Amino acid sequence: MSREMTGARIVIEALIEQGVDTVFGYPGGAVLPIYDALFQQNDIKHILVRHEQGATHAAEGYARSTGKPGVVLVTSGPGATNAVTGMTDALMDSIPMIVLTGQVPTFMIGNDAFQEADTVGITRPCTKHNWLVKDTSELAETIHQAFHIATSGRPGPVLVDIPKDVQFASAPYKTKAKAPTSHYNPQVKGDLAAITRAVEAFEQAERPIIYSGGGVINSGVGASQLLRELVAGSDAPITSTLMGLGAYPASGDNWLGMLGMHGTVEANLAMHDCDYMLCVGARFDDRITGRTDAFSPDSFKVHMDIDPSSINKIIHVDVPIIGDIGHILEDFLKVWKARGRKTKSAEIKKWWAQIKGWQATKCLDYRNSDELIKPQHALERLEALTKNMDRYITTEVGQHQMWAAQYLGFNDPHRFMTSGGLGTMGYGLPASIGVQVAHPDALVVNIAGDASFLMNMQEMGTAAQFNLPVKQFILNNERLGMVRQWQQLLHGERYSQSWSQSLPDFVKLAEAFGAKGILVSDPADLDEAIKEMLAHDGPVILDCLVEKHENCFPMIPSGKAHNEMILTDEETADAIDAMGKTRV
Amino acid sequence: MTLHLKKGSSRKSAYDLKNPLDEQLETHTLAVLVDNEAGVLARVIGLFSGRGYNIDSLTVAETDSKGHRSRITIVTTGTPAVIEQIKAQLGLIIPVYKVNDLTVDGPSVEREMALLKVAGKGEKRVEAMRLADIFRANVVDTTLESFIFEITGTPEKIDAFTDLMRPLGLVDIARTGVSALSRGL
Ligand SMILES: Cc1ncc(C[n+]2csc(CCOP(=O)(O)OP(=O)(O)O)c2C)c(N)n1
């Protein structure tokens, strides 16, 4: 006999059955029954954020650092609309997330009731799927379905909208095993014939490259292991998208660094000149391809992806393989080994000689200074001082984000949390909170910009309340740096609204939240400041004043090809034509 | 630091590799089998508007009330790449069970029904009746000054009939949009 209970209790029961230990949320009228049920239990911890957007990014940080879905609980109307940015972010970056929203009672829906919003209507395009539950007897199975859909196939956010009367009414609880199964069961095994064709071409490759992405990380730690095995066995060079960093270790011999708009010279030129491209769980995003008609013109392209709609969407490929990356890589390796692990090793050696030539340009070198802290230097020092620590990094969005990707080394998956597809300023601080909740003893650092930090700085209150020792490392250039860089390069140095004026005193701000604040502006004091930040057992804001007009290079201007990178300020004049200006 | 990159080396760009015919627009009829649940039509339409795809015609009705399935028939126009994207994107919608491209999956039958109100007297009225006969349109309502014709056929046939009725006093037209099934088993 299944037990009869209120809808509110069903929510808690279903979350527990799904293995949820943490919910990020914010209460309000339409979710009071669920908050009441939450009050009367001890299995699930609730992290009270300061803004619902914070709850969504915290859930994303939790999810991306653990591989488990993140759970958000918010009220109707403004609670739900505040969560829209985080859901869109999770959709773009394929982050599994379950958002539970309260709704006005069913009999009031459509009446413009207080705090009513058409939540399923608003969130339809920013979720993988969503439901309005009108009957308590369907609540448990809907929540089980929601977890299934959020976590299978290409992961993503889902939303369950629960009217208040549905929370109050009672129904028997349906366990996961008793809930009707969904017809949604995306293919995980890749087509063996396609995999064999991909292997055959791989054996013939003289200038191969592996281009990996977030799909490897989403597939689980095993997929990263298989990727490493493939690279080690074939000696193919490997690059990765922003979302894929850490799947192959930055300390590995075959690592070329990140590719794309702010990728390394060696990664981008190797992509351009390769004769065989193995795209593993990436999606040929415009930040990666640059000008698509000049993208890697002479290569045979293999695309492994769990999402069939990613195939041939932007770049036409020779062999598409649809399935879960872990399964596909396993079969790829099996076939390749069974056929005798063939590679054109002499040619690949020559390819490496060419790549070494590009690496010799040392494209990430910058002019350091004794007077001002260079942002790149600040990150190099952070890297050096946290080398062997159990470290997780989150970022905000802007120049600092790209520098973090360039100058920090990620040796494991699930260690780098950043807003890739949507580029959401305000992501990093709440994400760091979510990561810290999931990994209480680890070092969690948010690489922040001064402007981005202000977007969700209220979450310092959350960090303080739950004593989450997140480190906010602000590379403070007193600018909307990335915007300023584009204005310098594309808009005749007319810096329209890209100054961060009236910035708060970040040290005092930290203190106001009950956290520790540190200010550093002299390169000579940088190491001490970082050490002080690391040593403090509690949340810290390190306000690191850096060079204000530093640019982030290399850069492939919009509308240009991989072999048209600019590397220094001197090369920027006229680098971008009218066509490029119209692109984002 | 200057780097000698081989600029403009893109002899054979991925763009060039595409068959130039690919860029021609094609019209496809898609049959989409969906769960008949709240909001499913909004999901399908939202996909088309959100991604900038065309809808030439769209019909929907429950076809299996026990199984709660509906069939949405969409006629859409785009380049072959866009048509492929549309099908793949439709496949991602959770309540979508199956997407059939009737235009490529083999021979199919397409029908549309239209009601046309034609007002006229004398010669024009007689001519309208004569043409309706040729097109096998039925008269479903008559007054002294008007007819309502019911016509079933391919969209092209309905277009042709409509064009002929225009000078004869066409007042109003209601079309159902296309329904389609593949032929044989
Ligand atoms: C929510 C949001 N609004 C606007 C933008 C556009 N944008 C991208 S980077 C940037 C400036 C970021 O400034 P800051 O956080 O100080 O980082 P910096 O580039 O200076 O390192 C802006 C405004 C965005 N990405 N997200």
Ligand SMILES: [Mg+2]
């Ligand atoms: Mg800044």
